[in-house]
Amino acid sequence: MRNIAIVEDEDLAAQALMDHIKQYEAQTGQRFQIFRFANGADFLKDYRAVYAVVFLDVQMPKMNGLETALQLRRCDKNVSIIFITNLVQYALKGYEVDAVSYLIKPVSYYDFSMKFKKALDIYLLNEDRSFTVNTPGGLCRISTDKLMYVEIMNHRLFYHLIDDVIEMTGVLSGVEQQLSRFGFLRCNKCYLVNPKFIVKVKGSTVQVGDNLLQISRPRRAAFLAELANWYAGSAGGE
Known part of the structure; x- marks a missing residue:
């Protein structure tokens, strides 16, 4: 059963979405747990990454939908975001936060069902390539498609994403075990790198995105062998 969040201050609009979800359940045989929030601030308070799809009204009190999506x-x-709005121009800004789509009020069931299915499909695709971590701000879900490397420094873990850095306490050995199924490689005692983002290896350094990381002498042979195996497996899967 997937969790669905509806963040909508208008009771009638929220009820219409819930009715559409129930109709979708009846037609597809899928089951969903629905959570309704009246504004973005309430939704984000003690947030846990447990939702597959979030329906976000653009115009709400306290915190609008775009601000909510950014946070x-x-x-x-990974969560799929669908904006709900009266005006198309507001919804178009949603693509800045990787929104799946938008729905214009009043929402028809046909439009809802098409975009809800798309949002679920995208979430399921991303779910297979993601993992969760406990941060000071709560449970956080990270996509390995955006995670370039993990660094440990002064007993602090830094998850370096394409567009963000997430920091928390922890040990790299535990992260290494968690990320082994995604092919992450250890180049020294401080770094785990995502081979998808490796640009080149030269001497004792590996370029991950725009970052040059050191390859330790004891790890170099094993790292290069593991990287070669990853490339061979990646090529074979294409």
């Missing part, structure tokens, strides 16, 4: 993306890169 949401800091702790949940």
